[in-house]
Amino acid sequence: MKQIKSFFRYDNIGLLYALPAFLYMLFFVGYPIVSNLILSLQNVTVRNLVRGSRDFIGFDNYIKLMHDPVFLRAMFNTLLFTVSCLVVQFVIGFALALLFQKDFSFARPVRGLLMIPWMIPMTVTALIFKFMFSTDVGIINYFLKSAGLITENIQWLTSPSTAMAAVITANIWIGIPFNTILISTGLTTIPLELYESAAIDGANGRQKFFKITIPLMRTTIESLLVLGFIYTFKVYDMVYVMTGGGPVNSTHLLSTYSYKLSFEMFQYSLGSSAANVLLVILLLVGVVYLKITMKGEME
Template sequence: MKHRTKIFGNESVGYFFVLPALLFMLAFIGYPIINNIILGFQNVDVMTFNNEVKEFVGIQNYIELFRDDILRAAIPNTLIFTVGSIIFQFVVGFALALFFNQNFTFSKPVRGLLMVAWMIPVTVTALMFKFMFGANGGIINEFLMNLHIISKPVEWLVYSGTAMWAIIIANIWIGIPFNMILITTGLSTIPGDIYESANIDGASRFEKFFFITLPMLKESIQAVLVLGFIYTFKVFDLVYVMTQGGPVNATEMLSTYSYKLSFTEFNFSKGASVANILFLILFVVSLFYLRLVREEEVM
């Protein structure tokens, strides 16, 4: 009995529960990542895809890619798109979370309705905004012309200067509910006694916000920003449906460029290399987040 208790103790039972998830991740996440990394060091295209022995080229794919003007445009485009989206998503989502955290009639139903923007498939949202920003009959042009801000329809998705802003606005609309619900969850964990004590001490709304709300939402804010960065940085369907990376690579992202190399030009090794660059950036961001979490736990 003692031996059985040792083998099937609480700690061992926990490993058995984790094992299915671990096997799933190794099969459907670990293997593709490792295979993609190996593919990035080989020369595989449509002519050599079925060869049993693939040519090893080392870092030649990466050297050629970093000499490529498209990749050098895709990296800053992805960063601009990500940072621009996150800033507005977070600010508006935070404001809505504070607003709907108040007890008033219909606060919960309206908050639930706002989640529809996040629940709609991204491809549907992309098509909707593509029509909205269209030059002929687009609601954006109609609205701005009725306000006499513009005199004629603007080709928002055709010009390099406006196409990026169009996809950022579309992504902001998608991401606001995600930010709102996570921050609302964080707000619900703050004990009301703290605010009552602050009211007794005569603290103003600004003092309660900066000295109580923000410090106690630190972990939630970190999680929202990091998850938002990861989800936004690897965006594909929204950009591909709205602009396909155009015009003239103005909205080309790492994900869309990887797709084009792999499934349009059939240069699978270079497509995998771009995907590996994307993975490496997100991996570094994830390590940074884990370090912040570990430091918070130690403190």
């Protein structure tokens, strides 16, 4: 009884407030992860999902995935998709953030309008770009033809050589506002006196950027890139709506291929194994993000 009373002391009241969130995470996050991990170590298909024996086969599913050319292609596509989006989003986002630091008319309204791509649901954006990249009625082909750059319509979403570029373009458009806002927030923390002192010493704009802006923005840039990697690496709905992983598996990511294995091919154990590969990679990146955050707080 004394132990129960001691637990309800004022010092432990924070644990009671955190208990509902802990139980929620345990049930809706912890249990699915553990269940998915167990499923990946078994041989579960549509035939023995409800009834029948689930044989424990260890890491055979992971070994099978490593010899699956579609899985290897999905892994490569995921890395290509993530790195391409991160680089372009960061460069354009940084340029727009520097632009909006200038004092000019309509800066605030334009900055607010820039958030529209981020606020629109992903599936809606995917449908918009799917129509834009349509072969016959798409506005992309219309403008390219009007400018005299092409003579025949490009099959953006039905050709393996151009489908990935179209998907990457759509995701870049979504991620630019996120980069712009975070970089703009980081720029506001740099004292203006540093730029004024540098100008007095004869520093030009390029020197100010590389000697003041970039070093003082290092923690923000690192956090932004890690967060962007996590958000981009697990993209699913946009790719599924635009291409469904096709044509000829050319746009399959780890997320879409895991879905295909589980809910289209009904190879549940293989699908869970692919999902676990995605989870492990994101966990490693998450650890890096936590280290960067803790390092930034200490500094």
